[in-house]
Amino acid sequence: MxxxxxxxxxxxxxxxxxxxxxxxxxxxxxxxxxxxxxxxxxxxxxxxxxxxWNVYSQAFGSQWPHLVVSLVVSLGTVVLSLLISLPAAYALAQFKLKITVVFVLILLIVQMIPSISLANALFLIFHNLHLLNSYQGLILADSTYAVPFDVLILRAFIESIPRELIEAGFVDGAGNWLALIRIVTPISKSAIITAALFSFLFAWGDFLYALTVTTTNSIQPITLSIYQYIGSHSTEWNSLMATAVLASIPAGLLLIFTQRYINAGISTSGIK
Amino acid sequence: MFLIPLGVYILVLFGYPLYYSVSMSFKNLNQITLINGNANFVGFQNYIQAWSSSIIWRSFLNTIQFTVVSIIMQFVIGLLVALLFNRRFPLNRVLRSLILVPWLIPQIVSGAIFNWMFSSTNGVVNQILLDLHIVSTPVNWLLHPESALIVMMITNIWIGVPFNMVLLYSGLQDIPREIYEAAAIDGARGVRSFFYVTLPNLKVIIGIVLMLGLIYTLKVFDIVMSLTQGGPANMTQLLSSWSYTLSFTNLNFGQGAAVANGLIVISLVFTAIYLWINRKTAD
Structure with missing residues (x-):
C-alpha cells in the first residue's frame, strides 16, 4: 500500500x-x-x-567467579520459580474458585511492592536464619521478582488451552498431577520458556538483593562486582566497560535466540 | 493442593517480610540495639523522625520529579517509536528487537555506561557538546545535584522507552484496520485519524503503560547507586535509595523501614488505580 x-x-x-x-x-x-x-x-x-582485545581475557580472568555466581543464582531462581509457579498457574487456570481471584489479586499487588521495602526486612530475617551470604538466600530473594510474573504469565497461557484437551487426560484415568505433567506442560512449552527466560533475566540483573543480603565478598554476583568497580573510583574504564559487556552477554544471547518469547513476555506483563 | 506451595511462598517471602517491616518501623532498631538485641517499641517515633528530616523532603521531591519526567518522556518517545514501527517497511522486526536491548541488560550496567558517558573529564557527551559549541567548558554532570538528576532521568528514560514501545506497539497492532478505513471515509486522515481513532482506541493500554511505568519508576534504585549513590550530600537521593542509606549505611533499620513503608503506601495507591484500569485481568 x-x-x-x-x-x-x-x-x-x-x-x-x-x-x-x-x-x-x-x-x-x-x-x-x-x-x-x-x-x-x-x-x-x-x-x-x-x-x-586482551582486555576481555583480563576482564574474564578477574570476573569469572562473579559470572559463575550470577549463573548459579539465576539458574536456581529459574528452577525454584517454575516449581512453585507451574502447579499454581495450572490450578488458577483450571479451577474456578473464589480463591482464584484472591490469589491473582495478591500476585498483582506483590509484584508492585518496591523491592527495597522487602530488602530491609529480608536482611534481618536472613540474618537470624543464617541465610546471608548464601546461594539459597540470594535465590530466595531473587525469586520474589520471578514468581508473581511466572504464575500470571503461565496462568494466562494455560487458560487458553481448550478444556477438552486437558479433560481427555482424565479419561485415561490420570489425575491432575498427571494431566499437568503429561498434557499441560508439553503444550505450554513456549509459555514456560518465556517464564524461565524472564526469571533468568530478573535474577541476572538483580543488584538490590545482591547488595543487601550479602555482607562479605564470599558470594558476589557480577552486578555487585560492577558496582564496587564504580565505587572504587578507578580510572580503568576500559576494564569496567569490558566487564559491562560480559554482564550483558546473556541478555544479548537470549534476545537473539528467543526474541519471540521476549516480545510475548513484555506484552503479557502489561495486559493479559 | 497445587496452590499450597505458592500460598506458603507468598506468606514466607512477601507476607512475613511486610509484617516484619511494619514491626521494624515501630522499634528503635539502630546500630546499638541491633547488636545487643534490646530494640524497644517506640511508637511512631521513627516515622516522625524519618519523615521530618530535610533529606526526606529532598528525596521525596526528587522522586516526584524523576518519576514524572521519566514517565512523560518514556511514554512520548515510546509512542512515537511505536507509531513508526506500526508502519510496514523492511527490517521492521529486526530493528524493533534491537531496540529492546537497553531494557534487557542489567540496570547497574546501564548506570555504569551512563556514568562513563557523562564523565566530566572524558565523557563522550561533553565531547559532543564541546564539538558542537553548545558548551565552552566541560560540564561536571554528576557533581551538581540538578545536572546529576538529569543524567539519572536520561538513563531511566533510555531503559524505559523499549518497554513503553513494545506495549504501545502491541496496542496499535490490535486496532482493526477497518476502523481507520471507516474514519478515512468520514474525512479523518493523518493527524486527525491519530486523535480521533488511534488515541481513543489505545485508551486502556495507555492507562496501563503509564501506571506500570509509574510503579516501576518508584522502585528505581540501581540507577541512583551506579550514578551518584545519592550524592553530593544526599541531594540526589530517591526514596528507595534513601531508605537503603538509612538502613544499611546509617544502620538505622527502624527509620529505613519507616521510609520504605511510606514508599509501599505510595505504590499501593497507584497499584489500586492500575488494577481499576485493568479490571478484566483478575476475572
Whole structure:
C-alpha cells in the first residue's frame, strides 16, 4: 500500500532511532577496546584506534567467579520459580474458585511492592536464619521478582488451552498431577520458556538483593562486582566497560535466540 | 493442593517480610540495639523522625520529579517509536528487537555506561557538546545535584522507552484496520485519524503503560547507586535509595523501614488505580 519512497523514509527513521538507542552500547564496546591513553585522549575517537582485545581475557580472568555466581543464582531462581509457579498457574487456570481471584489479586499487588521495602526486612530475617551470604538466600530473594510474573504469565497461557484437551487426560484415568505433567506442560512449552527466560533475566540483573543480603565478598554476583568497580573510583574504564559487556552477554544471547518469547513476555506483563 | 506451595511462598517471602517491616518501623532498631538485641517499641517515633528530616523532603521531591519526567518522556518517545514501527517497511522486526536491548541488560550496567558517558573529564557527551559549541567548558554532570538528576532521568528514560514501545506497539497492532478505513471515509486522515481513532482506541493500554511505568519508576534504585549513590550530600537521593542509606549505611533499620513503608503506601495507591484500569485481568 505504501510507496517505495515512504518505506525508505520509514526505514531510515527507524535506523536513526536504533542508532540513537544503541549508541551507549556501541560506546561501551569502543571504550573497552581503548587503552588508557586513548580513553583520555582529546578529542576522542569514535572507533578504537588499536583494539586492545586482551582486555576481555583480563576482564574474564578477574570476573569469572562473579559470572559463575550470577549463573548459579539465576539458574536456581529459574528452577525454584517454575516449581512453585507451574502447579499454581495450572490450578488458577483450571479451577474456578473464589480463591482464584484472591490469589491473582495478591500476585498483582506483590509484584508492585518496591523491592527495597522487602530488602530491609529480608536482611534481618536472613540474618537470624543464617541465610546471608548464601546461594539459597540470594535465590530466595531473587525469586520474589520471578514468581508473581511466572504464575500470571503461565496462568494466562494455560487458560487458553481448550478444556477438552486437558479433560481427555482424565479419561485415561490420570489425575491432575498427571494431566499437568503429561498434557499441560508439553503444550505450554513456549509459555514456560518465556517464564524461565524472564526469571533468568530478573535474577541476572538483580543488584538490590545482591547488595543487601550479602555482607562479605564470599558470594558476589557480577552486578555487585560492577558496582564496587564504580565505587572504587578507578580510572580503568576500559576494564569496567569490558566487564559491562560480559554482564550483558546473556541478555544479548537470549534476545537473539528467543526474541519471540521476549516480545510475548513484555506484552503479557502489561495486559493479559 | 497445587496452590499450597505458592500460598506458603507468598506468606514466607512477601507476607512475613511486610509484617516484619511494619514491626521494624515501630522499634528503635539502630546500630546499638541491633547488636545487643534490646530494640524497644517506640511508637511512631521513627516515622516522625524519618519523615521530618530535610533529606526526606529532598528525596521525596526528587522522586516526584524523576518519576514524572521519566514517565512523560518514556511514554512520548515510546509512542512515537511505536507509531513508526506500526508502519510496514523492511527490517521492521529486526530493528524493533534491537531496540529492546537497553531494557534487557542489567540496570547497574546501564548506570555504569551512563556514568562513563557523562564523565566530566572524558565523557563522550561533553565531547559532543564541546564539538558542537553548545558548551565552552566541560560540564561536571554528576557533581551538581540538578545536572546529576538529569543524567539519572536520561538513563531511566533510555531503559524505559523499549518497554513503553513494545506495549504501545502491541496496542496499535490490535486496532482493526477497518476502523481507520471507516474514519478515512468520514474525512479523518493523518493527524486527525491519530486523535480521533488511534488515541481513543489505545485508551486502556495507555492507562496501563503509564501506571506500570509509574510503579516501576518508584522502585528505581540501581540507577541512583551506579550514578551518584545519592550524592553530593544526599541531594540526589530517591526514596528507595534513601531508605537503603538509612538502613544499611546509617544502620538505622527502624527509620529505613519507616521510609520504605511510606514508599509501599505510595505504590499501593497507584497499584489500586492500575488494577481499576485493568479490571478484566483478575476475572
Amino acid at each position: 505504501e510507496g517505495k519512497v515512504t518505506k525508505t523514509v520509514y526505514l531510515s527513521l527507524a535506523i536513526i532511532v536504533c542508532a540513537f538507542m544503541l549508541f551507549p552500547l556501541y560506546w561501551t564496546i569502543v571504550s573497552s577496546l581503548k587503552n588508557n591513553t586513548q580513553l583520555f585522549a582529546f578529542p576522542q575517537t569514535f572507533f578504537p584506534p588499536t583494539p586492545q
